[in-house]
Amino acid sequence: MREPSGTLVGRGPLRRTLVAVIGTLSLVAAAAAAATLPANASAPTPPSGWSQVFVDDFNGAAGTGVNTSNWQYDTGTSYPGGAANWGTGEVETMTSSTNNVALDGSGNLQITPRRDAAGNWTSGRIETKRTDFQPPAGGKLRVESRLQMPNVTGAAAKGYWPAFWALGAPYRGNYQNWPSVGELDIMENVQGLNTEWATMHCGTNPGGPCNETSGIGGNTPCAGTTCQAGFHTYAMEWDRSTSPEEIRFYLDGVNFHTVRANQVDATTWANATNHGYFVILNVAMGGGFPGAFGGGPDSGTVPGHPLVVDYVQVLQANGSGTTPPPTGNRDAYSAIQAESYDSQSGTVAETTTDTGGGQDIGSVANGDWALYKGVNFGSSAAGQFYARVASGAAAGVSGLVEVRLDSRTSTPVGSFAVGNTGGWQSWRTVPANITGVTGTHDVYLTFTSGQPADFVNVNWFDFGH
Template structure:
C-alpha cells in the first residue's frame, strides 16, 4: 500500500455548515428506481489524469477458491433488510442475502464472486457485503477516488431479467439509523440491470420523493464502456474532488468520464448534509428483482425464464486520495494541544496527539516506527452515551521475522489496564498499511485516550497512521 502524503495543506476555503437536522425519508428506497436523464455539465479536461494518487485502502481478493472475503475488511449483510430498516433493503429486491460461500467467496483466480441462486421452491439467495470502514471521504482540499474492476454477470436477454449488480457507497450516518436516506448521500459507482450492455452512475441526496436529486431516480449518467459493459472486465471509478473553490463529483468507466455533478448544482444544505459527516462505506451486491430492474423491464422480475447461477466478479476494490491531507477521512478531529472534544467514532490522526513519550518519531502523516514503552495521548475523546463495539487502527510494520508487539488502548492513564488491544507483526514494510481491528470493553463519556506499545523484543514493531472506534 502506498505511503500517505507527507504534509497537510491548509484548507483554502471554509466548509459549509453542517445540516442542523437529519432529513427523514420515510420508507425511502435505498438504491435507484430508475435513471434520471439529467446530467450536470461535462468536464472539459480529464481531471483523473492530473492526479497523483495515494493508495489508502484496498482488497485484491487473492484468497483460495471458496474462501470468504476478509472480515477485517468487510461485513456481511444477512437476510432481507437491516434490523429495523425498510423491508427488502428498501429497494423491493427479493433475494435473501447470505454469507454462504456458494453465494459469496473468492474464486481462486484473484476475484470475489457473488452468485445469485434459486432453490427448488423458487426462492432466490445472493449476497451483499460492505466495508468495515465507514470513513472514506475527500481529504480537506483534496480528492477521494473509489475504484473497482468488475465483470457483470454473464447472462443476457430473458435469462437476465432481475439481475441487479451494484458497486456503491453510503454515508456513514446510515449505519444504525436506516431511515435517513437519501440525505446522508449515496454514490452509485456502477449499477447494471437485466443484463444490459450499459451501466449507470448515480447520485442520491436530499429528500425523497423529489428534492434536488430527483428522487427516487437520483441524478444519473449512463455509459456503454466504449462498446458494451457486458463484455469482460471493466474498471469503474468515482471521484469526490474537494480541491477547487467548490466541490465536484465524477464518474468514470475505463478511465473515461461519463457523469459529473457540481456542488453548485445542489442547495448548500444538501451538499453539506452528504459531505460533512465522517465519510462513506463501500458496498458490493448482486440483487435480484426490485424497483430498478422492474421499472426497466416494465414488469416484475425475476421471471420463470431468469437463469440462476450467474455471478458478479470483482477483481479488486481500491481507495485512493490525492492532494489535501492525503487521507480519506478529511481533517484531524483536533490538532495537538487544541481545544474541543474529539469524536471517538471519527478518524483520529495519529500525529494529532496531545502528549507522547520522549523522542516519539513521526514520519509524514504517521507516527513510528514504535517499540516497547512508547505511548501517545489524545485528549477529550467523546464516546457518547453508548459503548463502542471495537476499535480499528491503520498500522504498518517492517519488523524483522519473529518481532511483534501489542497496540493497546488505555483510558485516562497510560498505566491503567488496557480496555482493548491487538497484536501486530510485519505487514510487508513500513509503508504497507493495514486496518487492524481490536475488541474494547465498555466505555462512555469523555476521556483521554492513550495508545501504548508493548513488546517482548527491543526492536521497533509498528507505525500508526490513524485510529477510530466503531459501534
C-alpha cells in the first residue's frame, strides 16, 4: 500500500496430505463462522496442524493505546527519509494519539480518522514490531484479522482508505526498495464501497512483471452484511507446500484471489518472498486509490468513523522442512538464464553486454551460490555442462564453478575453473564433464575460491549429452 518513490499507488486494486486438507477446511469453516461472532470475540483456536505465532485480541481499558510490545506507531506524513505523504498522496497526518488509535474497552482496536476545525486530517497507522513472518520450508503461513471497515458510505465516505496489509522486512529502515521486496495487501477498501481488494506488489515500478503500480490484484464483495455494516474475516495464506508456491487471499474463508510463483520470473518472486514480513493496520485519507474512485476527502466527507479490529493473528503450519519436489519446469538442454534463480546468496543481477542482452549474475566470490529449481534432464543421461562466463579478476585470482544437485552441500557432479577472461563483460562458453544425470533435480551453482575477491560473472548455463 505504501510506495516509497513518491509515485501514487493506484490499486486496481497442500500440503498434499489428508491432515493438511482437513486443516485447510477447518480454517475455511472457522473463518466463515467468525463473521457471525460477537464484536469482541477472541481469536479462534488454531485448527489441528497449525500453531499460533502471533496474536493480539486488543483487550484493555477503553481509551488506552496498543500494546507496544506487539506494535509500533508510524507518525507524521512519511517514514524518515521516505517519500512524502507515505508515497501515495494521502493527506492525513498519522499520530500515536488515543484520539486516533485506541482500544474501545470491549476487545477491539479502533483507528479513527479525525478532521480539525481548519480542515486538517489526522489518523493512525501501526505495524508489528516483528518482521519475521514467513512460512517454514514446505509449510504455510496465515495472517488473519476479523474487522469491520469504517461504517460510512456514499458521499460521506469520500477519501476513506482502510487497510490491513504486510510489507517485506527489507523495507524497514530502507524505504527505497519498494516494490521489489514485496507487499501483500490482505484487505483494502475505498469510498465505503462494499468491496474488498487484495493485491500482491513486487518487481519494478512502473510496469514490470507485477503490473505496478496496480500490482497483481483481485476483489470481491462482502456477503451477508456489507463490509461496512459488519465484521468479516480477512486472511492471506502463503503456501510453500505447493509447487508452484502460492499466496492466497480469503474473505470469510472463501479464496477469491491467488498469486502463484510462476506468474512472474523467478528473480522477482525470490526478491519478494525470500524474507519475513511485518503487518500493518491503518486508515488513510485520500491518495491514489481513492482518487481512482472519485477522489476525496472533501467538505462532504464525515470524519470519526473508525476501522474496528477484533483481533490479528498469525498462524503457521510446519511442513516437511523441505520445499516440494521439483516439477520439471526448466529444460536442462536449453539455456537457463543465470539471473532466473529461485534463490541465491552473494550474487548481484546486472545488465550484460553479451549477445542477446538481458542480465547476468555478478559479484560472485567464494561461498556464493544460486538455486534453479526443477531442472528436467529426462531419461537420457546428461554428461556435459556449459556455462557462459566472464571475469575481470586480478592476476592470481580464480575459482571453481560447481554443479550440485538437490542440496548446496551435496558432492559436485562437475565443475570447471575460471580466471580472468579479459574483462567482466568479456564472455566465453566453458564446457565441463559431469557425472551422468537423469530425472528432475534442483540445480545449485556454487562458487569456490581460495581468495575472497570476486572471480566470475555468469550469464547462462545448460547441459548436453
